[in-house]
Amino acid sequence: MTDSCEVLVVGAGLAGLQCARELQAAGRDVQVWEAADDIGGRIRTEQVDGFLVDRGFQVLNPAYPAVRRWVDVGALDLQRFGAGLGVRRDEGLAVLAHPLREPRLIAGTVGSGIATPHDAAALLRWAAPAVVRSWGRDDDGRRPGRRPGRDVTLRHALDDAGLAGELRRVVEQFFAGVLLEDDGSTSNDFALLLLRTFALGVPGLPRLGMQALPRQLAASLAAPVRTGTRVESVAREAGSMLVRASAGELRAEQVVVATDPASAETLAFGNHGGGATGSGVSAMKGVLTHWFAASEPPSRLNLLCVDARKRPGGPLVNTAVVSNAAPAYAPAGRHLVQASALLGPGRPVPGDDEVRRHAAEIFGADASGWELVARHEVPDALPAQPPPLRPPGPAEISPGVFVCGDHRSTASIQGALESGHRAAQAVLRPDFG
Known part of the structure; x- marks a missing residue:
């Protein structure tokens, strides 16, 4: 027997969840199907030996207009980083801080000599x-x-x-x-x-990890997200959309594809005249993030730290003692360090020891006692955003088929939420752009 609903949303990342909750609020019968075993898309949080580790280092900036509009930031209990950067120089670790938000760090910022x-x-x-x-x-x-x-x-x-x-x-x-x-x-x-x-x-981390953000969006849905359900095809048949998936079939009046760019290309554009819409699969950029446990913090700074020497000492783009800013990410008496490097074609993947050494060098600390908690290779972490910065792509691809995601807007949490909103509006208002 084939299930049915008014609107099926394929994908339970931020864009799909925001789209689904707006459609439900407007009175539509909505289901959300997700191929993975949990919601959140690229935003995932794991618990390992009492530590919280996100899949790739991510932060939530409450200044995004879409976050202010659609997210209850207070309920997330955001633990904020400091407003500035730790900067590894040949002479040591210096600080560049926002003069209004971090007045206690003004003397160090002015005295660093970084900004001539x-x-x-x-x-x-x-x-x-x-x-x-x-x-x-x-x-x-x-x-x-x-x-x-x-x-x-x-x-x-x-x-x-x-x-x-x-x-x-x-x-x-x-x-x-x-x-x-x-x-x-x-x-x-x-x-x-x-x-x-x-x-x-000032960005921060929810007390329960970054995945608390998509969980908050999903909590308002009347029906739970159906995880572990990979959609294989979407086609118009007999006046409605026939969706075939790993767990069966479904009839829907409309389908919103809120997946990664490659899957969206296949499901939304592949059989619906994609060549006429200028779809194109967005190039994706990758990141490698290591999480280390330490008995003592390698630095007391609650800032993101970078290596700004002419010859950086390793592959990292940043590192931070996450537990200084977000104590809930580490059990009592322990400390958590993240260290991130870029992934991509032609880039050698750095090993654990190389990453540990470079992070310790940035802090000017001894990492001999650091223990590896988790290591995440995320090859498709973020869509590329080359110039020119274009308006969002159209939400409706063909009659009854819509698409959303940060690859259709801006490569950010802002872009994902805004794109989900635009897709919902396009479903509800056929004349919406």
């Missing part, structure tokens, strides 16, 4: 447009406040601003960890949007 007057001026030239950047869009899809001109790569924009020296390396290393690329190939417009968000909010 020339480079500080160049940084301000580059960052100034972030003041008028906005994540919102008006009704015709344009970005309000966007200055005329062409978008370029982040590297090109930093060159144009004249940013150089140690401060340039700090900026590049910070964004390498955020964007998961170290060649500056990301859209500068997107980088400025992220910069604005970091200026307006």
